[in-house]
Amino acid sequence: MRFRVQKLIRDRLPAIMRAQGLAVFDRRLSDTEFVAALKDKLLEEAQEAHEAASTAELIDELADVMEVIHALASASGVSLDDIEARRQAKRVERGGFDARVFNAAVEASDGSPAAEYYLARPTQYPRED
Secondary structure (H helix, E strand, O other): OOOOOOOOOOOOHHHHHHHOOOOOOOOOOOHHHHHHHHHHHHHHHHHHHHHOOOHHHHHHHHHHHHHHHHHHHHHOOOOHHHHHHHHHHHHHHHOOOOOOOOOOOOOOOOOOHHHHHHHOOOOOOOOOO
């Protein structure tokens, strides 16, 4: 039986899978394909972290998220120091998540920049009229 996978996998997995008797059909990605695949992988790993049912699973999935972040930063020519500096700046500007604030909705006047912002993102911010 053959199964379609179509996703980025860790470097050593093809050898591990072949040692288990699997036929693996892999190829090396171009730079552009690699960055796109890493972005897809980030979503995949974030979803798996979201679905983690235990602390141990969460640790494993967050480790995968961090591995993808490291690879995506490197492939994009971005340093982890740059990311950390921006994280800290955003924390100073906007705060962190320490207060556990949850925003249920916002109201904005027609034609306002805020209304235009939310209207431009209907999937992310559906109207509640």
